[in-house]
Amino acid sequence: TTEAKDRDPRHTAAIRDAVVEGLRDNTLVAPQHRTKSPGVALVGGGPGDPDLITVRGRRLLAEADVVIADRLGPRDLLDELPSHVEVIDAAKIPYGRFMPQEAINNALIEHAQQGKAVVRLKGGDPYVFGRGMEEAQALAEAGIACTVVPGISSSISVPAAAGIPVTHRGVAHEFTVLSGHVAPDDERSLVDWAAMARLTGTLVILMGVDKIGRIAETLIAHGKAPDTPVALVQEGTTSAQRRVDATLATVGEVVRAEDVRPPAVIVIGPVVAVGPTTLP
CATH class of the missing domain: 3.30.950.10 (Tetrapyrrole methylase, C-terminal domain)
Incomplete structure (x- = not known):
């Protein structure tokens, strides 16, 4: 019976595993009644392997209108984004081209002020040598809501x-x-x-x-x-x-x-x- 299945730990584990797998490959999406909140999420993407981003970080990526991404971090996740998502490369490559921090801050503010859900995808953790607090301070000064999603530090x-x-x-x-x-x-x-x-x-x-x-x-x-x-x-x-x-x-x-x-x-x-x- 259904009641018996609900008490079966193997059945519960199978459901859990299916949910985790759905979140991993984006086949499980947020319910349609959920509304995206405009603002900025500073998401720590982890050290590079796309599987090492948090569940919350992956969900916010799936809900984003704009993603501003660093060179370091799980860039493979960008390939999974829907075609309508605007991806901005904020790569700061040593000895190469770079996007000044002020320009990154301005881009975050500009897109958020347009009512978009913005994800700032950073490598590792946003606050471990990631200049995340500088971005959070700039957003606060502009009156923009900011969510910080910790990441696994390299x-x-x-x-x-x-x-x-x-x-x-x-x-x-x-x-x-x-x-x-x-x-x-x-x-x-x-x-x-x-x-x-x-x-x-x-x-x-x-x-x-x-x-x-x-x-x-x-x-x-x-x-x-x-x-x-x-x-x-x-x-x-x-x-x-x-x-x-x-x-x-x-x-x-x-x-x-x-x-x-x-x-x-x-x-x-x-x-x-x-x-x-x-x-x-």
């Missing part, structure tokens, strides 16, 4: 995808996430590199591929052991993922020899040697 997920735990019992009791977009000797740097060198846990560096040689030299100069393990995970969680291992003493040379390019997450510390260097 600082944790990319090392995990490469077999590296950022913490491990008996090895590391803390991890610190750093921006490497400016060199340690740059006056704009806000990082206390001497303090970082004294930490015994894990250092995770984002946006630091082209600066890692100087970063490593600085850490060694402040007392970090030259043989400290380092791993660079390029394009983590995607089909192009690769992992390159080195030490603080060799990483500058290894990056050049192996032609490691961004986006890549850099992990420094003993956790690098905990797990297998390749996953099955």
Whole structure:
């Protein structure tokens, strides 16, 4: 009977799995009585694999009129959008063309003021080196409703995808996430590199591929052991993922020899040697 099926955990699990699959491939859509709310959603898309966006983020994408997307993040999801959705490329590519942050803010405001549902699709999490708060502040000043949808940060997920735990019992009791977009000797740097060198846990560096040689030299100069393990995970969680291992003493040379390019997450510390260097 129907009542018996409702009490059957296998039946319930099958329904749950069907719902999850429908959300994943967009065959399950929002009910027609739902109305889209104009405004902006700052959606963290995760580290790159389109399956790693949140359910809420995927639903908001399906309801969007306009999507303003970064280069980093699950760009494959853009191919699944209906043809009427306007997609704006806000790519900020290092050493290439870029869209100034002010222009991105203005585009968000302009489309939202037209009564459209706007999604700002960002890589990782909007508030982890994603300038999400700058966008939220601009929207608030313009009186525009803003929803923030957290995303899986590449600082944790990319090392995990490469077999590296950022913490491990008996090895590391803390991890610190750093921006490497400016060199340690740059006056704009806000990082206390001497303090970082004294930490015994894990250092995770984002946006630091082209600066890692100087970063490593600085850490060694402040007392970090030259043989400290380092791993660079390029394009983590995607089909192009690769992992390159080195030490603080060799990483500058290894990056050049192996032609490691961004986006890549850099992990420094003993956790690098905990797990297998390749996953099955």
